[in-house]
Amino acid sequence: MSSARSLMHSDHQWLGREVEDTETGRRGILRAIAPDVEHPRPVAWLMPTGGMEWTTDPGALDNPAPLTPDTRSGEGQ
Template sequence: MSLFHSDHPWIGWDVEDGVTGRRGILRAIAPDGDSLRPAAWLLPHGGGIEWTTDPAALANPVPPVPDARPAP
């Protein structure tokens, strides 16, 4: 993967950040800033500002729900 991104089985899933108790969509496992240490990047439901947490703090994953809209 590029830009030091790592694979993770929960990318795109709704996960809990065990540090803050917040839930969000796991967008990436990648460095935060100048450190090469990986961080989990989470996006709040409905959009907003991403936040980072330790990947080990991810818990209670919920798989994405398929788009139920009819095809155009």
């Protein structure tokens, strides 16, 4: 995580990339690092292909998919 963005969202180098949630073993697209009403600190928002979005601790993110021309990566890439 680096600088703050609008709506209390934070930048992350893997935004827009598929990543692993090591707490669940699931993979999804990292959509945001932002607050959640149920958690006092920002959480990672992940969206699987054809499924329901879930949240996890940003520290649980690992194994990002390789960058491709179609990847919508975070700023600073």
